[in-house]
Amino acid sequence: MHPDLEEILFTEEQLMKAIGELGAQLSHDYKDKNPLFICVLKGAVMFMADLVKRVDVPMEMDFMAISSYGASSKSSGVVRILKDLDRSVEGRDLVIVEDIVDTGLTLAYLKENLLHRRAASVKVVTLFDKPEGRKVEIKPDYCCFEVPNAFIVGYGLDYAEHYRNLPFVGVLKRDVYVE
Numbered sequence: 454m455h456p457d458l459e460e461i462l463f464t465e466e467q468l469m470k471a472i473g474e475l476g477a478q479l480s481h482d483y484k485d486k487n488p489l490f491i492c493v494l495k496g497a498v499m500f501m502a503d504l505v506k507r508v509d510v511p512m513e514m515d516f517m518a519i520s521s522y523g524a525s526s527k528s529s530g531v532v533r534i535l536k537d538l539d540r541s542v543e544g545r546d547l548v549i550v551e552d553i554v555d556t557g558l559t560l561a562y563l564k565e566n567l568l569h570r571r572a573a574s575v576k577v578v579t580l581f582d583k584p585e586g587r588k589v590e591i592k593p594d595y596c597c598f599e600v601p602n603a604f605i606v607g608y609g610l611d612y613a614e615h616y617r618n619l620p621f622v623g624v625l626k627r628d629v630y631v632e
């Protein structure tokens with residue numbers, strides 16, 4: 454446990470079990486497609502690392518950093534690319550690896566952006582989905598866990614850059630963050 458957390462939602466064991474199942478599913482679905490997994494930094498970094506170890510078909514990785522949040526806990530809807538992909542994605546089967554989908558604004562932007570670059574396909578894998586937070590209609594293709602409309606941290610997810618290193622995921626105490 455951690456003093457800033459209200460409760461733990463997912464233990465390391467629970468995360469690994471779900472990620473193992475997802476890896477097996479993706480190995481099946483992307484057999485012979487040489488997919489390009491795109492990690493959305495920084496939140497998805499832990500998830501990406503654990504997921505790709507469980508994908509046992511040829512694949513490649515790339516990384517993108519985008520910002521929509523700043524230090525606040527609410528999405529602004531304004532997306533900026535801080536670090537772009539290293540290579541062209543034309544004709545590639547893309548798998549976007551996200552930590553969490555909340556309003557859906559980030560993902561809607563990203564999907565559109567990658568399709569414009571003439572990817573063959575763009576699917577979305579997210580560790581967490583917060584369906585109650587949605588502002589645009591978008592549904593992840595693969596999701597490990599649905600979570601309630603609370604601010605969660607740990608396992609890559611941060612508040613003001615903290616808590617990413619926790620091996621589990623929990624709900625941040627309200628008095629720790631500013632709305």
Ligand code: XMP
Pocket residue numbers: 496521522528551552553554555556557558559560603604605606610611612
């Ligand atoms: P949207 O709202 O555009 O946001 O779907 C997706 C991004 O917002 C961040 N996010 C969170 N980060 N705990 C976090 O640490 C949360 O509960 C949370 N909800 C959204 C996250 O960076 C995600 O990629």
Ligand code: MG
Pocket residue numbers: 493494495496497552553
């Ligand atoms: Mg993120």
